[in-house]
Structures are given as C-alpha cells and as structure tokens.
Amino acid sequence: ISLLVAWLSSYLEANRIVSSQHCFIIDSTGRWYATFHFVFIVVVFYASFGSFVVAWNMNRKLRCDSGARQKHNLSVWIAISASTAFLVSIPSFVMLTMLWTEIKYNDIVVSLTYSMPGFLSIVNTILNFIFHAQFRRQVSRLVHMERISRSS
Template identity: 45%
Template sequence: MAQRIASLDNQTSGLGVGETPAMANLVSSYGTTLFMCILYTTLGSLSIITNIIHLSVYASTCEFRRKYLFFIALEIGELINAISYVLTGMGRGTELLEGSMQDPITVHQCFYTKYWPHALILGTELPAVCMIIISTERIFAVLKPGAYKRVFTGHRKFLLLMLVPLFGTVSVSIGGLSALGSERDRLIPTRHCAIINSTAKWYSTFHFLFGVTAYTMSFASTTMVWSMRKKYSSSRFGSEDKLSVVMAISASSILLVALPAIVMICIRWDVASFNDVQVALTYACPGFLSIANTIISFKFRKELRHQLLLLLGLKKQAAIIKVFSASMKTTQITRHS
C-alpha cells in the first residue's frame, strides 16, 4: 500500500497548480470538476421536475394508470436517474470544496463510504430494465397477439414490474461484491468515485453495455412495429405521427446512451483520455434525453397534453374525455421514448 501511495505521489508531482491527478484516463482540474458538479446538479434538478410532471399526469386518472403502467415504472426509473445526477454533483462538489478531491481512495472505500455510486448504477439500470419489458410487450403484441393477451394482463403486468427492483437489488449487490474482490485495494487518485472506479472492471463494463443493449432492443421492437404498419394499410398500432416520433427517439436514444458508455469503458480499459468536461457532457446525455422525451411526449400525445392542461386548470373536463376516447381506439404498444 505504501508503494502505491508513493507511486501516486510521483504521478502528481509534475501536475500544475489546480490540477488533480488522472483517474485512469480521466484528466481533472478544479475548474473542470466544478463544471461537472454544477452541470449534474442543474440537469438532475430540471429532470426531477419534468419527471414529476409526467408522473402526475400518468397517475391522474384510473385509465391513464392502466394504459401507461409500464411507462409509469419507466418514469420512476428516470426519476431515480435524475436524483443520481444531483447526488453525484453534490457529493463530488463537497469533496472538491473541502479540498479532499485529490486524496487517493480505494475501490472498496468508494463503493462503501460514498453515497452516489449506487445511485448511478440504479439510475442507469432501472430504466433499462423497464425498456426491455416495454420492448418485450411490443414484440409480443406484434408477433404473438394471442400470447400477448394472455401474458400482459393487469395482474401479470404488476408481477413483471417486480423484476425491476429485484434486478436493481441484485445488480447493486453484485457490484458491492465485486468491490470486495481482487480490486478492493486498487487506489484511485481522485474521489470522483464513478462506477468504473467503485466496482470491478468486468462489472462496470457489463453495466454500461447493458444500458446500450436495452435501448437497442427498444429500437428493434419499434422498427418491427413500423414494418408491420407498412405491411398492413389499416394499421392497428397507433397513429402515424406517434410511430414516427417513437422511431426517431428510439434511434437517437441509442446514440445518447452509447456516448457515456463508450467514454467510460474507454477510460476503464485505458483506451483513451477524457477530461471532466468531456465526461460530464457525454454522461449528461441520458438526462437531457429524459427531459426531451417528456417535452416530445406532451407534444405528440394529445391525451397527455390535454390532461396536463386540465390539471393546471386551463382545460375543461369534457374536452379531455373526448380526446381520451379517441385515443383509446388505438392500441398502446408504441412508447414515448
């Protein structure tokens, strides 16, 4: 251990004033880390507001709760992701302002003494699991409509949703066990305590690849719906504008989720170097995507937009009933993000 600390001292002796030592291939300085903390805290706060608005609309009527059950779970997952941004920004900001950001820390200490690595794990993986469930429902509805009616009943939907917290619990537990393994005493030069430096290499790699896989699956299932819609002129899969928007969002989601995954995996595997600003901007992409999805959802889903206006006291109940009745004539297998 003493040799490792001495090695770190040698690495940091040539740094300029105000610079922090590299975390793997993450190049840090006081200014860039401060930018990261401000961005995460601001973005997380905005995302929390949009997620709460979206959840309030979903939960406002019994019909909405039934129709958008899986999407409610997805919004809760994205709300947790938004909270993880705030926790990470506050945690790293505290370390920075207290002057302890440059103090070396082990993988074990990062996972078990800091409060944001677990939130970062759950914030990415819970929405990803929801995406997989929604995509599976969509595939069943297109390819196996008979099985879809049997499997995706109200009661069984709740059972499927139990997989989300179960998966999160198991994943965080495995991440914790990986921090107890051979890498537990690996020294990290700074106290960013990102996922890649709070868990074993294999676990952090799985974590980022899992999120990309979930969104790729969503795009594939949406493409399947689009293909079936083109095949049959009298489509029963929803309006053209909704499906087009879903296609565009699904495709862009893959890119926006893949960007932070590529950056973090490259850092962990010593492939490339990135500074805090680059990491912050790429890692913020899923947060920006969550906010954008909320705006687009209200833009292209009339029933949600009208229900929001009703909750704000700007619309009459009769108009909402009319819009919702028209919406119920289509199936609910396309997603808003």
C-alpha cells in the same frame, strides 16, 4: 441481485486503485461489473429501438395488406428511440474507454456526454406533448390548464 453482484465485484477487486473520480460505478466496483453495467444500459436502449422498428414494419405490412390508413406516429417514436439510444450510449462509451484504455477525458467532455441524455429528455417531453394527445391532457390537468370534472 445486481447489488449483491456489485458488492462481490468491489470485494474481489478491493485493492484496485482508481485515479478517475468521474464515475462511482467504475470507482467502487470491479472492471467486469462496470463493463456489464455500461453495456447493459446501451443494449436495453437499442432493444427498445429495435422493438419500435419491428412494430413499424408490422404496421406498414398490415396497412399495405388491408389498405387502411391509421396514424400511429411510429416514425416519430423510432426517431426518439434512436436518438435516445445513441445519446445514452455516448457516456457508456466514454466510461468504458476510460476504464479499459489509457485514454483519459477531461471533466468537460465527461459532463457534456452525461448532459446529452438529460437534454434529450426535455426534447422528448416536448415531442410527447406535440404528438401524444393523452400526454397533453395529463400535463394540462397537472398544471391546471384544464378543469377536472368532479365526476372523474
């Protein structure tokens, strides 16, 4: 459905000339679809952050009520989710600013904003390795640091 809507937006605005060559979404679709695309990406990441905050708050209330101490590392996941949401929103902000205003960013600014989420994915992988035992086991098996038993 999204591809059909993108096609429709490019068909309806086929005569629009775009001078920027930074983004295929902006260059090949209508303004309204490009705006929806970039806003939707940001909203999804902030919704993920919000769900972690809700889970953390519920976990905190349950711990206070029961007196139990369980370690879930939700604070780490909240920090990861917040930083991811922020860094993913920067390219969307840059692209929407270029789309709707006269402000034009150079290639270096655009490439830096797009490289931040990639850098963050490396950091997130390291944090997952440190704080998530199942992830550590799977990576260890993947790189053959741990013997895989024949029975499993």
